[in-house]
Amino acid sequence: xxxxxxxxxxxxxxxxxxxxxxxxxxxxxxxxxxxxxxxxxxxxxxxxxxxxxxxxxxxxxxxxxxxxxxxxxxxxxxxxxxxxxxxxxxxxxxxxxxxxxxxxxxxxxxxxxxxxxxxxxxxxxxxxxxxxxxxxxxxxxxxxxxxxxxxxxxxxxxxxxxxxxxxxxxxxxxxxxxxxxxxxxxxxxxxxxxxxxxxxxxxxxxxxxxxxxxxxxxxxxxxxxxxxxxxxxxxxxxxxxxxxxxxxxxxxxxx
Numbered sequence: 001x002x003x004x005x006x007x008x009x010x011x012x013x014x015x016x017x018x019x020x021x022x023x024x025x026x027x028x029x030x031x032x033x034x035x036x037x038x039x040x041x042x043x044x045x046x047x048x049x050x051x052x053x054x055x056x057x058x059x060x061x062x063x064x065x066x067x068x069x070x071x072x073x074x075x076x077x078x079x080x081x082x083x084x085x086x087x088x089x090x091x092x093x094x095x096x097x098x099x100x101x102x103x104x105x106x107x108x109x110x111x112x113x114x115x116x117x118x119x120x121x122x123x124x125x126x127x128x129x130x131x132x133x134x135x136x137x138x139x140x141x142x143x144x145x146x147x148x149x150x151x152x153x154x155x156x157x158x159x160x161x162x163x164x165x166x167x168x169x170x171x172x173x174x175x176x177x178x179x180x181x182x183x184x185x186x187x188x189x190x191x192x193x194x195x196x197x198x199x200x201x202x203x204x205x206x207x208x209x210x211x212x213x214x215x216x217x218x219x220x221x222x223x224x225x226x227x228x229x230x231x232x233x234x235x236x237x238x239x240x241x242x243x244x245x246x247x248x249x250x251x252x253x254x255x
Contacts (some may be wrong), residue, residue: 005200007052014047015201022205026064026212037061037150037177042115042239050105050247055188056198057149062181063206065174067213072171077164079131084176087138092183094139095146096191105250112244114148119236129158142180146187152177 006015021043029036040060045053069076129137137158145151155176161169189195195202 007197007201009049009052010047010201015204018043018047018201019204019208022060023208023212026209027215029064029068029213035153036064037152038115038119039236041148041150042236042243045112045243046239052193052198054146054149055185055193055195056202058145058181058184058188059195059198059202060205060209061150062178062185063202064209064213065177065181067210069171069174069178072167072174075165075167075171076175077168077172080134080159080172081175081179083131083134084138085179087135087140088142088176088180088183090135091139091142091144092146092187095143096187105247109244109247110147112240112242112247114150115236115240115243119233119240134158138176138180142183145180145184151180155180 006012022040025036025040025043027036028039037057041053041057044057044060048056137155141151141155144154152173156169156173159169159173164172185195
């Protein structure tokens with residue numbers, strides 16, 4: 001009965017699962033400051049067609065980050081954000097010249113490798129950069145997000161709480177990610193991605209995401225941190241391996 005709200009390429013069970021999972025990932029992000037975007041990227045990448053993953057993920061994350069950024073706007077580090085905007089626009093414009101030339105199977109493989117690195121790779125150091133250099137951070141992370149989607153962990157490495165404080169770190173990170181996803185959406189729109197058919201699914205995911213932001217922290221506080229961390233890594237790893245297998249199989253068939 002609800003199938004008419006979804007694109008033909010998305011099964012009903014997949015759409016329902018994504019809407020429910022949006023609640024969970026928003027709760028994770030509120031609790032830990034980041035992480036939910038990567039989890040949502042894995043889930044979307046497992047259900048949606050490869051070329052729809054990054055654009056749809058971008059809109060959903062735009063809604064999630066915009067809510068946090070608005071609520072914490074008084075803590076925003078405006079100079080960093082201003083320089084970030086400039087770099088983000090340039091990064092999206094540069095990446096848009098390349099993204100349409102990448103095969104779908106290659107996108108799947110890149111997504112999988114990026115997720116595995118995020119989960120198991122060495123953590124980036126807490127780099128301290130001057131405000132002006134944040135234009136470069138905006139350029140690099142936005143260029144990357146056009147291909148891999150969830151670059152929140154990369155950006156977070158340049159916003160250490162021990163320098164900016166917890167509130168400013170979360171507020172500035174949310175604002176920068178909102179801008180990053182915003183210019184990415186514009187770029188994909190210019191490239192011809194048809195967002196209209198995805199509106200019902202995106203709207204439902206954003207709505208449950210807001211619910212997760214408001215109530216998810218109480219649920220997560222009841223989970224032992226060690227148990228949650230193990231489950232988090234396990235689920236991400238298994239889904240990333242699936243993406244890598246599918247993408248790798250399709251790539252190998254091309255040669």
